Amino acid sequence: MLVVDDSSVVRTVVERSLRDASVEPVDEVLQAADGSEALTRIADGPVDVILSDVNMPNVDGIEFLRRLRGSRHKGVPVVMITTEGDEGTVLEAISLGAKAFIRKPFTPEQVSTALKRALSPRVPGVRSATPVAAEELSQIVERSVLRVFKIAVPVPVRFVGWDSFDDLPSFDGVVAMVTTMGNWVCANLCHCDDELACLVGAKMLMDEVASVDAQALDGIGELTNMIVGRMKGELESGMGPLELGIPAVVFGKNFLARPSTYAGWVETRFDCDGRRMSIWFSVEPNQCRVTEGDRARGA
Numbered sequence: 001m002l003v004v005d006d007s008s009v010v011r012t013v014v015e016r017s018l019r020d021a022s023v024e025p026v027d028e029v030l031q032a033a034d035g036s037e038a039l040t041r042i043a044d045g046p047v048d049v050i051l052s053d054v055n056m057p058n059v060d061g062i063e064f065l066r067r068l069r070g071s072r073h074k075g076v077p078v079v080m081i082t083t084e085g086d087e088g089t090v091l092e093a094i095s096l097g098a099k100a101f102i103r104k105p106f107t108p109e110q111v112s113t114a115l116k117r118a119l120s121p122r123v124p125g126v127r128s129a130t131p132v133a134a135e136e137l138s139q140i141v142e143r144s145v146l147r148v149f150k151i152a153v154p155v156p157v158r159f160v161g162w163d164s165f166d167d168l169p170s171f172d173g174v175v176a177m178v179t180t181m182g183n184w185v186c187a188n189l190c191h192c193d194d195e196l197a198c199l200v201g202a203k204m205l206m207d208e209v210a211s212v213d214a215q216a217l218d219g220i221g222e223l224t225n226m227i228v229g230r231m232k233g234e235l236e237s238g239m240g241p242l243e244l245g246i247p248a249v250v251f252g253k254n255f256l257a258r259p260s261t262y263a264g265w266v267e268t269r270f271d272c273d274g275r276r277m278s279i280w281f282s283v284e285p286n287q288c289r290v291t292e293g294d295r296a297r298g299a
Contacts, residue, residue: 002030004038004052004064005081010104014051014081018115020108035064042073049118050078051102051111054089062089065096077118081106094285134266138162141268141279144230149272152226153203160269160276168265168280170256173197174212176224176249180232180242181286188231189280190224194251196275212251221247227279239283 003014008031015029030047032038036059038052050068054061061080068074080093080101093101099118102110113136142159149157173193180186192200194212201209201219209216225247232242264284270277 001028002032002038002041002047002050004032004035004050004056004061006033006053006056008033010053010081014111017106017108017111018051020111035059035061035067038064039067039071042068042071042076046073047076049115050076051081052078053081054093055083062092062096065093065098069097079114079118134162134164137266137281138268140231140234141227141281143234144227145268145270145277145279147230148223148226153200153223155199155203155273157270157272157277160271162266162268165265165267168256170254172253174217174220174249174251175255176217176221176247178224178228178247179245180228180235181245182240182242183286184239184242184283185286186235186239186242187280187282188224188228190220190227190277191280192220192272192277193275196272196277197251199273199275217249217251221249224249 001018003011003018005011005014011031015031018029030041032041034056035052038050039059041047042050052061052064056064059067065078068076068078074097077099078093078097080098081104082089082101083104100114102114141162146157146159149155168189171191173191174197176190178188180188194216197212197216197220198209200223201216204219204222205215209219225244229244232244236242265280265282268279268281270279
């Protein structure tokens, strides 16, 4: 393993965290003070994984990634070490091949999570460079759904499970979509059948809803908005500020609700009083922000 940072104190802290993380036995941890020295270290002998700071003198983390990508060592996984406010730079790092990132200050557990993400082979539906792993995301969804139902929709609900997919299936029933956007763009879909849509509408309106009408659709849209709003609070710790969009709701049979640019989805399933509900989530870097960052640097 190789730790790259211009601060000897940070390098020592990272090395200690690597040993405490215990992802796998750590025999030797090499150190480098900048990207140039790191490239020399790599040329002297192979390394399994690299943890690199972004802001360094001489050759910084981004330029190091760029040079590494053009070398025969481009397959070595890299975890970027960042500070608050570096989100735009992280997006550029991902475009250059970074597999994961951690923010200062960090814990050994966070280092362990980032290393597992960087060293694991790609799983369908999980983007290796996203700031939240699939299982971690499903836990955020679970907490958000259970909390919203407890407060706003008095219907028995329980977590059933989660899976990851490369693409969305076709849907029957009701689908509500809410996006959140910042340096990351997140698509959030809530899918349920017409019976659950009517039940949710009735519970929220405290009145009978016999069919999927405008009120039932509005109820599912607002339910999705509340769930995503609670998810947003947890996701922002890893993604930076996110803006909540306006719900869009569709009802029909055998239709596609796929945003055209998204690939890779995590589905989290729930049982709501005997009826199934799924929350689908996908995240990717906001390419507009990357372009703006490149333009600001004169790229």
